[in-house]
Amino acid sequence: MDSVLELARWQFGIVTVYHFLFVPLTVGLTMLVAVLETIWLRTKNPEWLRLTKFFAKLFLINFALGVVTGIVQEFQFGMTWSDYSRFVGDVFGAPLAIEALLAFFLESTFLGLWIFGWDKLPRALHNACMWIVHLGTLASSWFILAANSWMQHPVGYRFNEITGRAELTDFWAVMFNKVQLGTFPHVILAAYLTSAAFMIGILGWLYLRRPGENNAERPMYRRGMVLAAWIMVFSGAGVAVSGDIQGKIMTEVQPMKMAAAEALWETSESCAPFSILTIGTRDGKHEKWALEVPCVLSFLGTGTFDGKVEGIYDLQEKYRETYGSTPGETYYSPGDYTPNIPVTYWTFRWMMGLGVAGTLVGLAVLWLTRRGRTPTGLVARFLPALAISAPVMVLLGNSMGWIFTEMGRQPWVVFGVLTTAQGVSPGVEPWEVWMSLIGFTLLYAVLAVIEVGLLMKYVKKGPDPFVEPPSPTLRGSESDADEPMNFAY
Amino acid sequence: MELTTVWFCLIAVLWIGYFVLEGFDFGVGMLLPVLARDDRERRVMINTIGPVWDGNEVWLLTAIGATFAAFPEWYATLISGFYVPVFLILIALIVRGVAFEYRHQRPSATWAGWWDRAVIFGSYVPAFLWGVAFANIVRGVPIDADFEFTGTALSLLNPYGLLGGLVTMSLFVIHGALFIALKTDGEIRGRARALALRLGVAAVVLAVVFMFWTQALTGNLASAVLFVVAALALAGGLGAAYVGREGVAFTGTFIAIGLVVAGLFVGLFPDVMPSTTDFANSLTTTNAAASPYTLKLMTIVAAVFAPIVVGYQAWTYWIFRKRISIHNIPAGH
Secondary structure (H helix, E strand, C coil): CCCHHHHHHHHHHHHHHHHHHHHHHHHHHHHHHHHHHHHHHHHCCHHHHHHHHHHHHHHHHHHHHHHHHHHHHHHHHHHHCHHHHHHHHHHHHHHHHHHHHHHHHHHHHHHHHHHHCCCCCCHHHHHHHHHHHHHHHHHHHHHHHHHHHHHHCCCCEEEECCCCEEEECCHHHHHCCHHHHHHHHHHHHHHHHHHHHHHHHHHHHHHHCCCCCCCCCHHHHHHHHHHHHHHHHHHHHHHHHHHHHHHHHHHHHCHHHHHHHHCCCCCECCCCCEEEEEEECCCCCCEEEEEEECCHHHHHHHCCCCCCECCHHHHHHHHHHHHCCCCCCCCCCCCCCCCCHHHHHHHHHHHHHHHHHHHHHHHHHHHHCHHHCCCCHHHHHHHHHHHHHHHHHHHHHHHHHHHHHHHCCCCEEECCCEEHHHHCCCCCCHHHHHHHHHHHHHHHHHHHHHHHHHHHHHHHHCCCCCCCCCCCCCCCCCCCCCCCCCCCC | CCHHHHHHHHHHHHHHHHHHHHHHHHHHHHHHHHHCCCHHHHHHHHHHHCCCHHHHHHHHHHHHHHHHHHCHHHHHHHHHHCHHHHHHHHHHHHHHHHHHHHHHHCCCHHHHHHHHHHHHHHHHHHHHHHHHHHHHHHHCECECCCCCECCCCHHHCCHHHHHHHHHHHHHHHHHHHHHHHHHECCHHHHHHHHHHHHHHHHHHHHHHHHHHHHHHHHCCHHHHHHHHHHHHHHHHHHHHHHCCCHHHHHHHHHHHHHHHHHHHHHHHCCEEECECCCHHHCEECCCCCCCHHHHHHHHHHHHHHHHHHHHHHHHHHHHCCCCECHHHCCCCC
């Protein structure tokens, strides 16, 4: 590993995958905390306020890392991908800037109001602040996913021969790119799935961590758990449906990625099988044994069981005719338009498998608690572990999905337009990238340990006892001048 | 006015917003070991910026995002060229942001102590390096015909660059001290005001030398006017602090910092990153700009949403307008 390109790819991958561990939790938990607070306002049942504050605390611990690792993202493109930035700034920079102006200000300001505003804002307005934060996370997701979708399927631009740059010609085409229309619901629903899995993991563990003991808190845990389970089941189903739509769009605009997802070397004229597992050679070219389901790949790609799915060899030829034989001088051998097949093959499977398995935990919880039942015996013994596995699986599934979609686009950084090798910063030295690669990775690792430690501390403690929060008016009062703040750092 | 000029001005406004707002956040962080005598007072200080620091930092993200969209070449050259300082600033902002949120999460003094170090480090580093970076942008850096930065990280530490770093750092210290004086009650309030006055003279001297030097490098009539008013605002602010008018004093440093940054941008225009290798290689508002379509689109978005943002951020400051004292800090965890 001595080329800037390879180091830069590792760095970008590590920093971005790490950042995206926090993003779906942030998007989903702002929604969940807002929902919990709204339920409390409507039912006045203290349990819901306790859950609101409990999950808000866990959310904030998580959000802190999401924010600070997000700052890096704003600079990343310029640091190690300056030629990429020059080439795409006109198209890609606009959604990024709009994201900061429309979404980041909204999130940070209203979250500050929510955290510190318990004794300053009327209750309904306080709750509205969290809804606004959630709206901010959705807006943020929209713009950044539109930018990413453009990299998968560039639309609404023209190539300026004189400046050698891509120029935006139709903003709305970029905003409503068909890839974006599949990706946005997929990512947002996966975020809801993640946060609900987080909730079910924690409440499931609290609910039955000591099965034999009498625990007065159980009804509260149970209520929260069932709410989370319903959200999981619905969002999990939505993730599957939107993912299926995405697969068909991908087959159309990036057929190589679909072929790479299945490691389909030869074109299949009809009824292409989907393999659940394959044992083969390390480069993924020859299989020794595979567990296959007939015709499923055809369905995933085309919507019919006898659809034709193009294979890697044919696509490779086709791409060579379209794009010439010199795309990626440094990293990829000339004329090689094939992504890293073992990576795409396995990440595609792990993404789906982990997502489905996580969702099944939600279904299992609904089944085990149906009609007022309480799990007993062996089930009760294993339920805490099962519950905790849900967020772990879903979080890993998210990462797998992104690794798949980004690795499957290679050797392109902007599909069909600019290769990853062309995007790297020409003036940056290998030692500089080594420095930031090691620096960020070490710091992120330390922060991850600290974060998990804090989460565990608060999860073990459970929700704090109910305290009636103040019910202020916007005018405030001077009589409480020396009162302790309701929340303080 | 040309759209490229409009965007040059808007980016200047975003940086001004960033420095006048996060400037006092940095000041509070740098003064944490100086002004506070115990954990309660440290918490008072941190809580003065608690609800707002994150929103203040978004001014930076918006400035960077806007530069990416409106002047892609500037974004690419600047951030890849200043790789090492950018990396250090990012590390600093990361540990500082996490520290605010995590410091109070465990009752141990050792735990809080480490996060205090993160806040202090995370405030000093950017407060200094932003000044170094801006001074170097104004002074010019080696840039080749492909708009690639050809200097090294060490070449940024020239005398003018170092002075720039000291200026932002000292201005932010004063700005932070006056913010603490304005936003707290009790002993710390008086201590903050006294410290601002004691260090104020040094800050004025550094800032005035820096403004003269800048004026000699890139100055014109407009920047001269801005610098003179900035110096007056700074002196006036310190005078107001002396007579105990904390609000006026803070407004003084607020205006002074804003005008110093404005003066830098006025002197820079129409360049955005002059080249010392060959002036023809300089990045300008024209050759670094995005297409007219993108600029027009961004102008509409900014015209609609920027006032809304300023409105709700101002509202936040109003909601949290009350002074904080040690009596407001809840005990225990």
